[in-house]
Amino acid sequence: MAKQKTLREEFTKGIIKENPVLRLVLGTCPTLATTTSMESAIGMGISAAIVLVCSNIVISALRKVIPQKVRIPCYIVVIAAFVTIVQMLVKAFVPSLDEQLGVYLPLIVVNCIILGRAEAFAGKNSVVASAVDGLGMGIGFTVALIVISAVRELFGAGSLLGHALLPFPAMTIFVLAPGGFFVFGLVMACANKLAEMGGGKKAELGGCKACPMADTCQKLAKGDACEKEGKETVES
Amino acid sequence: MKIFFSILLTAILTNNYILSKFLGICPFLGVSKKLNTAVGMSAAVIFVMMLASAVTYPLNTFLENHDLGYLQTIVFILVIAALVQLVEIVLKKYIPALYASLGIYLPLITTNCAVLGVTILNIDSGYSFAHAMINSLGAGLGFMVAMVMFAGVRSRLESCQVPKFLQGLPITLIAASLTSLSFLGFTGLVENMFA
Numbered sequence: 233m234a235k236q237k238t239l240r241e242e243f244t245k246g247i248i249k250e251n252p253v254l255r256l257v258l259g260t261c262p263t264l265a266t267t268t269s270m271e272s273a274i275g276m277g278i279s280a281a282i283v284l285v286c287s288n289i290v291i292s293a294l295r296k297v298i299p300q301k302v303r304i305p306c307y308i309v310v311i312a313a314f315v316t317i318v319q320m321l322v323k324a325f326v327p328s329l330d331e332q333l334g335v336y337l338p339l340i341v342v343n344c345i346i347l348g349r350a351e352a353f354a355g356k357n358s359v360v361a362s363a364v365d366g367l368g369m370g371i372g373f374t375v376a377l378i379v380i381s382a383v384r385e386l387f388g389a390g391s392l393l394g395h396a397l398l399p400f401p402a403m404t405i406f407v408l409a410p411g412g413f414f415v416f417g418l419v420m421a422c423a424n425k426l427a428e429m430g431g432g433k434k435a436e437l438g439g440c441k442a443c444p445m446a447d448t449c450q451k452l453a454k455g456d457a458c459e460k461e462g463k464e465t466v467e468s
Numbered sequence: 469m470k471i472f473f474s475i476l477l478t479a480i481l482t483n484n485y486i487l488s489k490f491l492g493i494c495p496f497l498g499v500s501k502k503l504n505t506a507v508g509m510s511a512a513v514i515f516v517m518m519l520a521s522a523v524t525y526p527l528n529t530f531l532e533n534h535d536l537g538y539l540q541t542i543v544f545i546l547v548i549a550a551l552v553q554l555v556e557i558v559l560k561k562y563i564p565a566l567y568a569s570l571g572i573y574l575p576l577i578t579t580n581c582a583v584l585g586v587t588i589l590n591i592d593s594g595y596s597f598a599h600a601m602i603n604s605l606g607a608g609l610g611f612m613v614a615m616v617m618f619a620g621v622r623s624r625l626e627s628c629q630v631p632k633f634l635q636g637l638p639i640t641l642i643a644a645s646l647t648s649l650s651f652l653g654f655t656g657l658v659e660n661m662f663a
Binding site for chain 1 (some may be wrong): 487488489490491492493494497538539540541542545546549578579580581584585588589592602619635636637638639640641642644646649650651652
């Protein structure tokens with residue numbers, strides 16, 4: 233760990249340079265599903281961030297104990313435990329949020345951001361660095377959700393955080409499923425543009441690089457999905 | 469009998485797991501580039517969904533009887549992960565032909581939110597065991613319909629002139645938006661059909 237990045241860099245990279253949603257394209261399911269209103273987006277972002285920080289800390293602390301071969305199941309158990317805790321807390325203290333998030337709350341378990349960070353970062357780095365990384369990624373996730381949900385709620389319901397703002401009738405399609413894909417696509421295009429201006433490169437479905445199942449994906453590479461993904465990255 | 473068709477069609481068309489519930493978006497965007505991979509992946513998903521529902525449903529009853537309902541999430545994900553491993557081993561040993569075509573997708577399915585989603589939604593919707601199985605079948609078939617359709621859309625998309633700022637992922641998402649829009653057309657279909 234000689235040339236380790238400073239903690240500050242670990243923190244900020246999750247928010248901008250490696251934003252989990254807009255740059256690494258992870259956790260797309262909750263991104264699309266919970267951005268119908270800003271309230272649920274913020275709730276989702278914070279719940280996922282809490283799980284992310286806690287599981288990063290525990291996994292990083294256990295990284296020398298967990299055998300390499302069974303690490304993914306171990307990570308899943310740790311993550312599932314924290315998700316259950318968050319689920320109980322939300323049910324007890326913010327029942328309205330529990331109703332809004334519904335099935336997506338337990339589904340934080342399979343949010344690829346969390347398993348992805350466990351695999352890519354927490355399993356290899358110190359506890360403090362992992363906690364900071366988790367916090368940065370969690371905030372990045374929340375920020376991306378807030379941006380997308382702001383657009384969807386403003387146009388789809390004519391309000392922000394429940395306060396009516398729009399003088400003309402709202403377009404309900406924005407809060408329905410197609411609007412979710414559409415706004416996510418446009419926000420992604422804007423993020424690409426910003427990244428380009430900042431000298432970065434476009435977001436790709438970098439499944440192979442970012443996702444925890446990269447090893448399996450490599451096996452798929454023979455004439456399958458990931459090879460195509462790779463080609464796409466080279467082309468653009 | 470009517471209720472079976474109603475549940476099945478709802479899960480396939482009106483409440484499609486990918487296009488209206490946003491479960492399983494990662495494989496939807498990642499593995500839909502070629503038709504044969506899309507079909508292979510969906511077949512594996514259908515198989516695992518049915519199996520996972522069949523196992524988790526009685527397990528949930530057991531948990532609730534022992535006042536352990538809060539363990540649902542952790543138990544379900546572990547059961548699904550173990551089940552996928554087991555299926556992989558069994559297929560490899562006894563049905564190599566099936567393993568050759570599905571095996572590669574199985575590990576990817578462990579972290580597929582559609583599978584965990586369908587098992588939890590089965591419980592939340594208060595389905596009986598038979599209804600839960602039908603719902604899982606419908607969810608899997610819906611997954612396949614969406615994957616196959618989208619694979620077709622994407623192959624057309626590749627030969628299109630796309631404005632520069634939309635190239636790559638943004639246009640894929642917008643195409644998904646239009647596919648999802650077309651499924652909105654099914655709204656009300658099932659209710660009226662079985663009214």
